[in-house]
Amino acid sequence: MNKLSTLTQLLRFMLPYRRYWVGAMIALLFTAGITLAIGQGVRLVIDNGFVAGSVSQLNQSIMLLVAMAVLMACGTFIRFYLVSWLGERVTADIRQAVFDNVVRLHPSFFETNRSGEIMSRLTTDTTLLQSIIGSSFSMALRSVVTTSGALIMLFVTNIKLSLIIVAGVPLILLPILIFGRKVRSLARKSQDSIADVGSYAGEAIQQIKTVQSYTQEAYESRAFAVEVDSAFRVAQQRIRQRATLMAMVILLVFGALSGMLWVGGYDVITGTMSAGELGAFVFYALIVAMGVGTLSEVYGELQRAVGATERLIELLEAESEIQSPEVDDEARDSTLASAPIQPLANPAQCRAELALSHVRFHYPSRPDQAALEDFSLTFKEGAITALVGPSGAGKSTVFELLLRFYDPQQGEVCFDSLDLRRFNPQELRQQIALVAQQPALFTANVIDNIRYGRADASEDEVIAAAKAAYAHEFIERLPEGYQSDLGEQGVRLSGGQKQRIAIARAILNDRRILLLDEATSALDTQSEHKVQLALDTLMKGRTTVIIAHRLSTILHADQIVVMEQGRVVATGSHESLLQSSPLYARLAQLQFKADEHDQTPARSE
Structure with missing residues (x-):
């Protein structure tokens, strides 16, 4: 310059x-x-x-x-x-x-x-x-x-x-x-x-x-x-x-x-x-x-x-590589002439069904390593789909693509059979609620953190969401209750408390699609049971995708997808996968043994 x-x-x-x-x-x-x-x-x-x-x-x-x-x-x-x-x-x-x-x-x-x-x-x-x-x-x-x-x-x-x-x-x-x-x-x-x-x-x-x-x-x-x-x-x-x-x-x-x-x-x-x-x-x-x-x-x-x-x-x-169709017409005409995108669509009028079709994706910082390879999977409307597999299998990458943080190099990611590039990214993301494994909290009070994403929510609605996430009790015990400042990245809360604040946020936003990255992983057994009940209620009638590390939390899933090295290697119910997928059977065996070991001292007492 x-x-x-x-x-x-x-x-x-x-x-x-x-x-x-x-x-x-x-x-x-x-x-x-x-x-x-x-x-x-x-x-x-x-x-x-x-x-x-x-x-x-x-x-x-x-x-x-x-x-x-x-x-x-x-x-x-x-x-x-x-x-x-x-x-x-x-x-x-x-x-x-x-x-x-x-x-x-x-x-x-x-x-x-x-x-x-x-x-x-x-x-x-x-x-x-x-x-x-x-x-x-x-x-x-x-x-x-x-x-x-x-x-x-x-x-x-x-x-x-x-x-x-x-x-x-x-x-x-x-x-x-x-x-x-x-x-x-x-x-x-x-x-x-x-x-x-x-x-x-x-x-x-x-x-x-x-x-x-x-x-x-x-x-x-x-x-x-x-x-x-x-x-x-x-x-x-x-x-x-x-x-x-x-x-x-x-x-x-x-x-x-x-x-x-x-x-x-x-x-x-x-x-x-x-x-x-x-x-x-x-x-x-x-x-x-x-x-x-x-x-x-x-x-x-x-x-x-x-x-x-x-x-x-x-x-x-600096220009974002993720553009909305109505603001990226010229760029799309010059760079995507071989695969033109149709005009802007309204995600609110579409069925809450997601699909990846023959997707191949590399992160820009790792161009030589495929995070997903010839990946195809459909998340049916109202169904619960769980993604399981070892670390690095590509589970989090699926979330990144569903939220359109990235576009695949090959294949399509669709919302109700329409390519995500047909939607305004902000309008698309307004249909999705994300609860990450490491919840993101801001330097603000409790009520503002829960209200994040829905600024017009009343205090009563915030409290109702907190109660549904079984967070109301510990929030009331904070020095200033819902007005308590949480510090940078919520440093004044425990891991389980942060997770329940994030779940309350998702409940309050009330979106049609839920992305849960092991949302109960940081909770103790008692809290996990309570939050799982809240999530069960929340997931009803919604398209839900769960990244599961603890298989015991996804036994109720309509579909369990086993992933390895960026590919789908097996799909089915828990019982069928135990028989048909050696990888899933090995993961289940190792995990349930570990769970039994963790519970042994409790029984002896």
Whole structure:
């Protein structure tokens, strides 16, 4: 992405607030004009006051300078407020737009992009951008305007001295252009390295119990130190380039000023120009010097802003591979011409029957390993289907495809015999409730977690769902009941309590299709029995797919599907599979023996 396209994207977010920009520009031009007028005030003070020896003229000149200072202060207040407001508002809009796009991206995007990296872009990069737009960008504009105006006033005041100043401009701009490119490249690397630091720290903190249980605190500290040191080295290079740039600009600017003062002083001594004119000229020359110095400093900051903007635009322009038919017509016409998808269908009007037909699927991060191979299976409406098999058999992959988190490379996944690509993904998922083996809870209170997915549910409906999931009793014992905050990822609850909150959420959403990934696996025997009763009630009349690790929980299933290495190897009831499927028989034998072993101490007591 080149700099021009990056700035164009940034300007797109600024356009809605053009009135604020116009106001800021008017205030900027006003203050720049006052600043330039002060130079003439300085000339009057020197010529009419100091040199002429007139107290009254000195008083008038000083009052004029004070009035100019008051006007400049008012203009500066307006400019600073408007530009700072714009910096905050535009940054907030960019952050919101990036987040809105990120939450709609396909899951495979997050297989290759770490969450810590994405968070860094949403926080660190947007904070940097806010600083640039609200401060550095304003300083750059002010410097450009005042420096341009001061250069004009230099020529108006004295052409010969002005030529000395102008002769030094190319020498000053040259290092800015040369070092600016290097600063931009290093700024991007610096932001990436900071993101790596945040990502590493976030992962270690998220897995803190594992880190401490394996006593790897020292190892993680050393590894984090390597990441921090790497980020520091990149920042050190960037700082060195910026420091060199600033030093060269200052040297060249004040070298030109020194030459100008020598020539100007000679002209005053010989009577060619007045002391007031030299004073005004020095004032304008100092404005030019400070303006160029500010630009050289801000230029590095603007390069950092370009790097940060590039990283944000990459997220903003990332496209989801899972698209709805009505928004993906052009892409579908070009990429799926050999297998055209029919127009959008309404899943609410379809039978709750799902099917996979000759599906072949590879995860994007594992392109050489098939998760499903020539996989065909139908989940009949209102029936309970259980998927069993060893780890890695592809059971969870079936759920991923049914929810259309991914599309298969070959074959079809259908809803009521219609390809899932005919449906809006959000409308499709509104027909499905998922209870995962590791329930996902948010940093919120109990009622908000249960209500997730159905924000309009009343408190009475939430409590009824909690009672149906046998969660009401333990929720009432929490410090603030249903208003109790659960902490990050529900850290304040036990595994079984988290599971029952997730089940209550599924009950409240009341969807036609249930996907249960061993929903009772984290419960004790008593709770499991209660929740199983609740699930039995919930599953009635609904199409249910269960990933089962404990075979005792799926004896009532209408269909048990045995999977191995991404294929269906057997289907049937529990009794028939014991006879026809050696794999199922072996799984049952191992598991029921383990269950008997677990129950032996209880009988002896």
